[in-house]
Amino acid sequence: MNSPIIETTGLCKVFRDFWQRPKVEAVAGLDLQVQRGEIFGLLGPNGSGKSTTIKLLLGLLHPTAGTIRVLGCPPTDVAAKARIGYLPEVSHLHAFLTPRETLHYYGSLFGLDAGTCRERTEALLDMVDLRHAANRSVGEFSKGMARRVGLAQALINNPDLLILDEPTSGLDPVACREVKDLVRLLAKAGKTVLMTSHLLADVEDVSDRVAILHAGRLQAEGRVADLLRRPDAVRFLVEGLDAETADAIRRDLEQRTHHAVVLDHPAMDLETYFLQVVARAAHRDHLTTHFQPAAFLAAAKEKPEVRDQKSEVSSQQAD
Amino acid sequence: MPTLLPQSHRLLHVLRALSAVALLSARAAIRSRVVAILLLLLAAGVIGIPRLVCGDGTPASELQVRLRYTLAFATGVLGLATLWASCAAFGAEIDSRRMDLTAVKPAHPLTLWFGRWLGIVLLDALLLLGVVAGVRLQLGFGAADTSRLVSRAIARPSLPAPEEEARIHFAELQRANRLPPDIPPTEILRRLTFESRHSHIVLHPGEAAFWRFTLPRPVTPDGRIWIRVQFNTTADSLVDVRGTCRVRRAGAAAWAAEAKVNDLTRNELEIPLAAPALAGAREIDLDFAYQGEPKAAALLIAPRDSLAILCAQGSFTGNLVRVMLAELAILAALAALGLTLGACFSFPVAAFAATALLLTVLAATGSSPEILPVDPSAGNSRPGLPERVSYRVVRSIDFITRPLLQPEPLAQAVAGERVPTGELTRLLLWGGGLYPLGLALLAATALRRRELARQGTGN
Numbered sequence: 001m002n003s004p005i006i007e008t009t010g011l012c013k014v015f016r017d018f019w020q021r022p023k024v025e026a027v028a029g030l031d032l033q034v035q036r037g038e039i040f041g042l043l044g045p046n047g048s049g050k051s052t053t054i055k056l057l058l059g060l061l062h063p064t065a066g067t068i069r070v071l072g073c074p075p076t077d078v079a080a081k082a083r084i085g086y087l088p089e090v091s092h093l094h095a096f097l098t099p100r101e102t103l104h105y106y107g108s109l110f111g112l113d114a115g116t117c118r119e120r121t122e123a124l125l126d127m128v129d130l131r132h133a134a135n136r137s138v139g140e141f142s143k144g145m146a147r148r149v150g151l152a153q154a155l156i157n158n159p160d161l162l163i164l165d166e167p168t169s170g171l172d173p174v175a176c177r178e179v180k181d182l183v184r185l186l187a188k189a190g191k192t193v194l195m196t197s198h199l200l201a202d203v204e205d206v207s208d209r210v211a212i213l214h215a216g217r218l219q220a221e222g223r224v225a226d227l228l229r230r231p232d233a234v235r236f237l238v239e240g241l242d243a244e245t246a247d248a249i250r251r252d253l254e255q256r257t258h259h260a261v262v263l264d265h266p267a268m269d270l271e272t273y274f275l276q277v278v279a280r281a282a283h284r285d286h287l288t289t290h291f292q293p294a295a296f297l298a299a300a301k302e303k304p305e306v307r308d309q310k311s312e313v314s315s316q317q318a319d
Numbered sequence: 320m321p322t323l324l325p326q327s328h329r330l331l332h333v334l335r336a337l338s339a340v341a342l343l344s345a346r347a348a349i350r351s352r353v354v355a356i357l358l359l360l361l362a363a364g365v366i367g368i369p370r371l372v373c374g375d376g377t378p379a380s381e382l383q384v385r386l387r388y389t390l391a392f393a394t395g396v397l398g399l400a401t402l403w404a405s406c407a408a409f410g411a412e413i414d415s416r417r418m419d420l421t422a423v424k425p426a427h428p429l430t431l432w433f434g435r436w437l438g439i440v441l442l443d444a445l446l447l448l449g450v451v452a453g454v455r456l457q458l459g460f461g462a463a464d465t466s467r468l469v470s471r472a473i474a475r476p477s478l479p480a481p482e483e484e485a486r487i488h489f490a491e492l493q494r495a496n497r498l499p500p501d502i503p504p505t506e507i508l509r510r511l512t513f514e515s516r517h518s519h520i521v522l523h524p525g526e527a528a529f530w531r532f533t534l535p536r537p538v539t540p541d542g543r544i545w546i547r548v549q550f551n552t553t554a555d556s557l558v559d560v561r562g563t564c565r566v567r568r569a570g571a572a573a574w575a576a577e578a579k580v581n582d583l584t585r586n587e588l589e590i591p592l593a594a595p596a597l598a599g600a601r602e603i604d605l606d607f608a609y610q611g612e613p614k615a616a617a618l619l620i621a622p623r624d625s626l627a628i629l630c631a632q633g634s635f636t637g638n639l640v641r642v643m644l645a646e647l648a649i650l651a652a653l654a655a656l657g658l659t660l661g662a663c664f665s666f667p668v669a670a671f672a673a674t675a676l677l678l679t680v681l682a683a684t685g686s687s688p689e690i691l692p693v694d695p696s697a698g699n700s701r702p703g704l705p706e707r708v709s710y711r712v713v714r715s716i717d718f719i720t721r722p723l724l725q726p727e728p729l730a731q732a733v734a735g736e737r738v739p740t741g742e743l744t745r746l747l748l749w750g751g752g753l754y755p756l757g758l759a760l761l762a763a764t765a766l767r768r769r770e771l772a773r774q775g776t777g778n
Contacts, residue, residue, distance in 0.1 A: 055419075055772045058419075058422075058423045059422070059423070060419055060422060060423065060770065060771050060772035061770050061772055062770055076767070078425045078426075078427065079425070081423060081424060081425040082425035084423065086419075086420070086423045088416070088419055088420065090416070091420075092415065092416045092417045092419060092420055093417070093420070094343065094347070094417060096346060096347060096350035096351060097343075097346065101346070104339070105339050105342075105343055106420070106424060108335045108336055108338070108339030109336050109339060109340075109421065109424035109425070109426045110424060110425060111328075111331070111332030111335055111336065111425070112335075113335070137350075153420065
């Protein structure tokens with residue numbers, strides 16, 4: 001049996017004041033396991049302990065109690081760090097460096113030789129569509145552009161474990177979708193991804209499993225499909241159904257089940273609609289938008305699912 | 320697919336990280352315009368100080384202004400900039416959370432520390448080199464008297480070591496049962512050593528004194544040497560010093576050269592002598608006959624401190640490079656101090672602590688007594704607790720900083736003395752090696768123990 005990539009047992013973090021009096025219990029007895037190749041979403045409201053957990057996993061904070069194993073090692077282990085890519089919630093880049101210099105710098109910290117560093121830097125600049133701004137200072141960048149540099153630096157070492165704190169924060173919907181596609185591709189390539197986001201739809205789109213924290217405690221954990229599935233209700237999707245037939249079916253179902261049956265037309269989500277509009281506009285103007293197809297992405301590029309406009313009938317059993 | 324380097328190439332890995340961090344340090348300084356401002360300040364100092372500060376018109380004073388004041392100003396400016404920049408290197412990085420991204424990379428804290436230190440020290444070296452080059456150019460083209468642009472080895476009289484003299488004196492006092500009962504023997508010995516080290520002879524008009532010198536290198540073929548006598552007098556004003564200086568090979572029957580002294584001076588004489596007969600000599604006898612008026616003031620000469628024979632060694636420019644290296648060793652130690660404080664505390668605290676420490680060291684170094692002062696009027700030969708505590712504090716600071724601050728290469732260069740290789744090596748070893756290493760270990764421990772991300776940062 002494969003050992004988990006991330007494992008915490010009874011993890012606690014208490015922040016103390018200047019006099020060492022306990023102030024806040026940010027994480028309380030957290031038991032967590034993330035398996036290899038999994039996309040794991042960490043969810044929770046503000047102050048629930050998501051970022052604190054990530055900082056504990058990275059060794060930026062020390063646990064008050066409990067144990068942490070990341071890639072089989074303590075979080076401060078240099079060998080483990082060499083296999084981790086990290087994107088913080090705010091990129092905190094050196095404002096005076098250009099994206100190219102930034103990637104070179106972080107690549108050198110990983111011990112990459114000059115040739116490899118250069119090669120990966122150029123590929124990542126292409127991937128995040130920053131080649132045109134590769135020689136501008138990061139300090140001049142918008143939040144979204146800085147975010148892309150942050151994402152690129154997280155990938156410079158070809159990590160086995162990617163920890164993304166709010167990866168889509170500050171990005172426009174097109175870039176958000178590209179990040180989510182990238183996360184899926186990385187997982188397909190055997191990488192493990194741990195991500196947090198306030199945008200639940202983002203996590204839902206890509207995560208295999210999620211954990212929901214509240215007040216530092218684990219409230220729910222499991223596969224997304226399992227958590228969201230409603231075994232007490234059934235939905236039919238039928239294309240090209242006229243209103244009369246649909247109404248007849250509804251009445252028949254109500255008679256058979258003695259429960260109310262809801263009949264509606266499913267709508268596309270706004271993200272999908274937005275992407276379609278932008279893609280049409282780009283096609284019309286012969287422009288490409290945002291992330292460019294990069295060599296290491298192109299190999300396993302996969303079109304995201306887009307839900308079609310269909311008639312939808314759902315039957316819900318009364319409790 | 321690129322992979323990380325194997326175990327056997329760990330050194331290469333460390334060197335790559337080290338050079339990347341050093342380059343980052345240099346880029347940070349250059350692109351934040353710190354270097355541009357420093358360059359302006361240093362250029363203003365090198366060009367402005369000789370024009371703004373007036374000496375007393377003598378060549379010695381001119382050299383003092385052009386060399387000592389200018390280089391001291393440059394070292395001071397670079398020292399403060401180095402201290403604050405190094406405090407910011409970790410302190411501000413951690414405060415602004417930029418350190419998070421670096422800390423999660425597989426670079427050891429020592430690598431990060433030494434990379435930062437190297438970057439700052441290399442920048443300092445470049446700037447200092449520019450200053451020294453500027454000063455040398457000014458001295459070469461503008462100095463009225465280039466005869467003082469010399470580099471000379473210095474020799475003090477061959478006398479018993481002060482510690483040895485003190486031990487003999489102590490034994491005599493012990494035999495005579497005259498040791499003060501309320502002072503510890505170690506303290507008595509320290510005081511006797513101090514007295515021996517600064518003991519002086521009193522030379523009245525008509526009296527003569529004789530000393531033997533062992534030179535660090537043979538006298539050059541032209542036989543040029545300089546005799547330097549610094550003294551105090553019983554008079555408050557200038558003294559008309561008349562006398563005769565004679566030198567010979569040690570033990571030779573005939574004197575090789577003689578110089579008449581007739582100088583109105585306050586406390587120093589430097590007498591040049593050309594004695595080809597001394598060429599190649601390593602041991603020299605010096606005889607000084609004080610021939611002033613019978614009522615003239617007596618001369619108080621402390622031979623260990625203030626009597627020297629100098630002989631040419633090396634070039635003035637070469638000596639300036641030695642001075643530069645010595646000043647660089649101090650800057651390197653300051654950079655190490657700042658980096659470690661920045662690793663331990665937030666930037667404002669580190670900058671404040673660094674500045675306070677620097678001022679304390681300067682104050683302690685300037686006023687550090689070699690022995691605990693005693694107030695004879697108090698009637699008690701044992702000083703009180705506050706005096707003893709403050710003495711210990713000052714002596715401790717002096718003990719820690721002595722390897723860097725005690726030799727004064729700049730003063731030596733102004734006096735035309737070659738900075739001895741041993742002293743320079745010791746300075747470089749302490750400033751560029753031992754201090755940084757100790758402070759780096761401390762910083763690495765702090766960086767490992769310190770929580771780099773704290774609560775309350777909004778994420």
